[in-house]
């Protein structure tokens with residue numbers, strides 16, 4: 001069968017690898033993705049993670065795996081519906097169908113061991129689910145993955161994933177040499193036999209596909225001329241933190257933030273710093289603040305519930321003007337919510353979570369590349385402005401992998417060495433510049449600078465004061481820093497023309513998806529543009545001007561809002577999504593929103609649908625008015 | 637050429653200054669008249685003066701409460717933090733700056749109640765600090781509410797019919813925590829003993845925990861009423877321990893105590909009346925958290941750090957295969 005194979009050329013494809021938790025679909029998918037990166041393809045991967053460590057096997061709640069969007073050119077998001085799914089069992093596949101993630105005409109490649117399994121229940125569900133695929137217009141290729149694996153190694157349960165990798169490598173014309181190299185690297189720490197077995201499995205899968213498939217896909221790739229890296233957002237945060245000069249990461253484990261600290265734990269000691277796992281999130285932030293106060297840059301990394309615990313200390317950082325960077329890898333809320341899933345629900349609590357007026361900087365990187373560079377910026381702002389900087393990422397950025405240009409950095413990104421030179425006795429610890437609120441920080445150990453840093457209201461000398469004037473002054477100075485920072489910012493760039501029917505405003509990881517939906521709608525003639533806001537506090541300048549160029553402005557966000565048309569919902573009680581809430585008060589413009597909490601990234605097609613519907617509404621309204629006007633005999 | 641005396645030379649070359657008490661005095665303390673906190677402040681200032689410690693080399697961290705006003709009255713670096721969390725800030729300071737002296741001051745509510753979790757873990761970390769709790773058995777700053785160490789039956793604003801529970805014994809609790817390395821108890825009305833205790837604590841490398849029974853005449857004149865020689869105390873005497881205050885011995889007794897023996901320390905700690913005074917437990921060999929961690933941290937100059945990070949990035953760099 002090796003000859004006369006049909007080659008199907010593709011611009012891009014969305015492929016999912018799914019298995020029961022623990023069967024290794026993720027390992028296979030990650031190796032596949034890495035191979036694609038090395039071959040020069042555009043890439044976005046996202047994890048499919050079960051909520052429990054050992055969910056019951058062969059059920060929809062046990063699915064673990066990856067989605068890979070693979071393309072000829074650049075990829076900015078996880079895309080729409082999966083076109084190929086390779087599934088270790090039919091329930092894993094079913095869970096993806098139930099999640100609305102699979103195209104009707106999907107190519108399902110599935111282990112057929114279940115077709116003849118001893119358990120009649122398995123046989124039946126296998127028959128039903130594969131039958132459904134065909135009746136919806138899909139194709140099913142049944143492969144005896146487990147059986148074939150058993151021919152190569154004893155424990156067929158454990159090696160199946162590498163056989164699958166080989167099979168998929170053949171189907172998508174991946175370079176077998178690169179695949180081999182990646183498998184070798186993955187098992188580098190294991191024994192020679194383990195490596196040999198896994199290579200044998202990889203090659204076995206490849207050959208099996210070669211012998212049994214009568215077609216292959218072809219997605220051309222253009223290797224980049226500049227060095228590229230593939231990593232997920234949490235790794236980018238971790239490496240960015242080192243490039244920024246942080247010497248301490250003080251944390252308490254919480255999904256989906258923990259893997260950033262894992263990445264740091266692996267490397268930080270070797271790079272002159274350390275990760276400290278504190279007894280709780282309160283201690284984690286307290287330790288980070290203590291370190292910053294004493295002159296050593298420290299950060300803390302957490303997620304929603306941890307943010308909640310940190311609020312009192314956030315207030316302390318603001319009041320004492322101690323620099324601090326907090327990374328909040330957002331997950332589904334409220335409370336424990338959806339721990340492993342994506343949501344953008346912490347914007348308003350980040351801004352307003354601490355009691356009293358606690359001005360702080362909030363920034364949200366929108367790509368994995370940004371996760372790296374934002375850390376350097378965050379540390380600089382925190383120190384230069386003596387402010388708390390919150391970096392909001394989310395589970396999509398945290399676990400998604402993207403290929404991007406290798407970041408460049410130099411000593412410039414590191415903080416200057418701490419300056420312990422003496423200051424004249426009586427130097428004010430809060431020597432505020434009345435115009436900017438900025439002041440020089442005194443570092444313990446600096447002769448002459450002895451002073452108290454207090455969380456009580458204080459004056460420029462750092463002394464506790466209770467009078468109205470000094471309280472007003474302290475508030476002004478802390479707030480003015482935010483204005484000073486705002487003056488240094490540029491207006492955000494508009495993606496698309498500066499005027500049109502509809503402007504979509506987003507923040508964080510939805511950027512790629514929104515931009516892609518905008519591209520599609522524009523190609524169909526709709527006048528839509530988009531803006532992504534990197535700074536949420538202070539907001540970048542020029543928003544009102546940008547918004548005025550469009551008939552309608554709406555945010556699209558992964559958080560909750562009431563929908564028009566929901567029972568009881570009126571203009572008087574509708575709760576807007578978080579950025580919309582903020583922009584409405586900031587611009588006094590009628591910013592609408594469309595937001596959902598699906599626990600997964602948006603698909604471009606969903607946003608495209610919203611765009612089309614909204615623009616039709618705008619046009620329709622115009623026609624309606626025109627009709628009414630002509631009925632009434634024209635405008636008088 | 638001027639010839640320097642040995643003293644002058646040492647002072648010039650080693651920065652060994654002579655300081656006066658005033659050099660460590662900041663604003664006038666605002667504690668109530670008769671409050672036990674005054675004496676502790678003086679004792680700390682004397683210690684710093686006697687040891688010729690540069691004021692800029694000391695950080696005093698506190699929580700919130702009457703006792704936590706301490707840093708405002710001490711002319712060193714000070715961090716007056718938030719209620720219950722002084723130990724977390726202290727730990728950050730200890731990790732960042734092993735070159736500085738760290739003094740942490742808390743109240744009983746601050747440490748034993750809201751700060752309970754940090755209290756346990758700080759002992760286990762055994763970071764390098766002198767930690768004192770001014771235990772007045774009551775919430776002072778918020779005006780007389782029950783604290784974990786308020787004695788059963790004592791009337792407070794939240795227990796108008798008397799405190800419901802037996803008071804917490806912080807000493808036995810601490811002696812159950814792995815890695816405890818220094819535990820001593822003294823009282824504000826035993827000035828000489830207080831001085832000796834703080835000095836012993838200051839010398840210890842690790843977390844030296846000193847519980848200081850403190851008079852609060854404003855809200856709990858009943859507790860420690862029988863202060864001075866009348867307070868039911870038993871002094872611990874042991875080699876290398878804290879010298880017994882002879883002036884206080886009319887009523888108090890002295891027992892021999894091996895402060896290196898954990899089981900004996902636990903036994904001593906169990907007896908609350910009379911209160912054990914002195915060094916209860918001492919193990920100078922417990923490594924500090926900072927030392928354990930720092931031992932493994934590579935020292936790098938800036939180019940070294942950049943090179944190291946680039947090597948990490950190499951691991952994620954895809955070696956793209958050209959055609």
Ligand SMILES: Cc1ncc(C[n+]2csc(CCOP(=O)(O)OP(=O)(O)O)c2C)c(N)n1
Nearest residue numbers: 700701702703719743744745746775776777
């Ligand atoms: C989070 C928080 N909860 C409560 C308070 C109010 N508060 C301030 S001090 C204090 C207790 C003070 O008692 P203690 O710690 O024993 O110290 P003392 O005043 O007796 O020295 C309380 C409850 C606070 N400041 N912060």
Ligand code: SF4
Nearest residue numbers: 668671702776852854
């Ligand atoms: S209330 Fe009690 S503890 Fe507070 S200052 Fe007065 S006497 Fe001291």
